[in-house]
Amino acid sequence: MTTEIRWPEPYVTEALRAVRDTSPLVFGLTNYITAGLNANMVLAVGGSPAIGGNPAAVRPLATAAGGVWINLAAQVTDSPELLLDAARTAHAAGTRWVLDPVTVGAGISVSDDLAAELIGSVPPTAVRGNASEIIALAGGSATSRGVDATATAEDAVPYARRLATRTGSVIAISGPTDYVTDGEQVVAVPGGHRWLTRVTGAGCSLGALVAAFLAPGTDPLRATVAAHAVLAVAAERSALISRGTGTFAANVLDELTILSEGL
Amino acid sequence: MTTEIRWPEPYVTEALRAVRDTSPLVFGLTNYITAGLNANMVLAVGGSPAIGGNPAAVRPLATAAGGVWINLAAQVTDSPELLLDAARTAHAAGTRWVLDPVTVGAGISVSDDLAAELIGSVPPTAVRGNASEIIALAGGSATSRGVDATATAEDAVPYARRLATRTGSVIAISGPTDYVTDGEQVVAVPGGHRWLTRVTGAGCSLGALVAAFLAPGTDPLRATVAAHAVLAVAAERSALISRGTGTFAANVLDELTILSEGL
């Protein structure tokens, strides 16, 4: 059963209001290319981001945070042990955490092994990836090239459902229409804009936004859907007033600010 | 005695002109999230920034630079030894340097210890932080969460004065109104905009700007005040023409460009 959700669905606006009103600390491990935009997106919806793999800070932050996201692209600067440590700390502390399986299935075995270990030992509250990554995570075969997808989001839905059922995680697939599932319900989130794939870190920001939306205790499926629906409408509105990818990125942050402050 | 200073106070415009005309090399150690915006702010006022912890480059750069800033958030990628080495090199070379005590007082003991050692052994020309950080540095008790402040800037003024007297450093506290003191005089710098706290690295850019304004040899109190007053007016003007945090950040850089090039 697939339902379609878009802004201003009441539970979406409610989830955004909860982020703004609680301003949760959201801790992320990601790579340096995406970190600035990820942090600015979280700030624009009212959260308090902290990013970075200082080993002395990972445990205190993963414990204190309301939500944690781990983007496997963090491996550019952080060791697999550090990422595992952050996930285990979040899991032990009861902190909801999000896995962004960037490069899984791309033929970089260290990523595949790390993702499998994370999902197997300390299952994330939610996983957010593109179609190829989700298919690969679910044990299917797909080719992924860096952060690009070659399979469609629709192709990945059955894999996402199986993965959600097996792990208990909410699984989200990014595409022209995004899909979010808990294994039973499938929610389609239309909207967004193709320029989100032409701004580095824009897609990865969904991992950070999902962590922010999970932090206030919102139902995990609804929180994950809400994060996607908020970015989708911000991107749609931004595209209407932008000439290219540069002002588009700035205007997406503006639109998130307006959505958050206007509630 | 508190005086209030804002653009276009003559010594502020003079300090900005000195940066533009001498285009000082300003060397910073900070983390990768803030580095891009920090560098662009220094460039917008006419300075020449260099950032980064390549161990082979730290000593030559800290020696050659007109000003150095060390943001403790650099610990995400750089070792404490490297930060100490940079500060000692600057101190030995007579290069003015600025400490941004991010996370001091946040319960991350490695930061507190490092800050204490830096201040004790090679006192910075200026320290720039939020209220919680300055209170913690001065030995008071406050809670700081990452880069957020829970104490007000006004609360921190007596701590800042004591810290300035003890160390000989100029101490600056960021807030809705900023305060800068050398232990005797207290200068209030009104202005700015709350969105400066919703753009990652915007507050941290003050550390870089203070280093740039110190470089030409301007009186340390006046240079620190000037850096704050310039960012405050740029942020105020930017907010008037921005819809949210994305265009706000771009417009702050524009306003700094206009102030610098218009002199």
Next chain:
Amino acid sequence: MTTEIRWPEPYVTEALRAVRDTSPLVFGLTNYITAGLNANMVLAVGGSPAIGGNPAAVRPLATAAGGVWINLAAQVTDSPELLLDAARTAHAAGTRWVLDPVTVGAGISVSDDLAAELIGSVPPTAVRGNASEIIALAGGSATSRGVDATATAEDAVPYARRLATRTGSVIAISGPTDYVTDGEQVVAVPGGHRWLTRVTGAGCSLGALVAAFLAPGTDPLRATVAAHAVLAVAAERSALISRGTGTFAANVLDELTILSEGL
């Protein structure tokens, strides 16, 4: 013999169309300050960038990529061995690669030695630097301060020709007018805007763009000229509608988007 080339020279538009239509994977090693803008520039012209020194990913990416760029500023986070490994892998795989000799000639011997070893053992398809860097690479004497140039681009042309003849690489010099040479022909690319030197990473983005333009198999001299001509016209057009360096950077990305999507 010097010829002048600017947009919309047919071979320039053809080279841009080839990037857009093939969307090559372009792999870069650079530092964290420039990485975001570099990636966004490559995305804006239609390429697929991947950046970063995860040791497990360097060889697969340098092999799979259509073009590789190595910016010596990567030494802030990556070891010289990793940069050599990437260049050797690209060379062995027949992947065209670009060297950006940031800081060569600046008195940081590790950079000079690494550049000499790279050029001597696995000659790049193209080298892109400022005048001081190119003069130093060619064995002349110049002073370079970080990424700033003190010699003019015109001064560097004879050095660039000698270096091109000796190495077989195309050599490009950035300046108010850029010069590109294969040792015989010298192509002048006018345009651009001085604000390109006031946005961190904007100049470095040329290394990434040259790698993107080389990837489809275009003649190396023409591909290198085309990358410079495309950025030059985007910067010129952006400056006409920008108040300062913040909106200028966003508008450069917009203009690149418009050039690429409008073909």
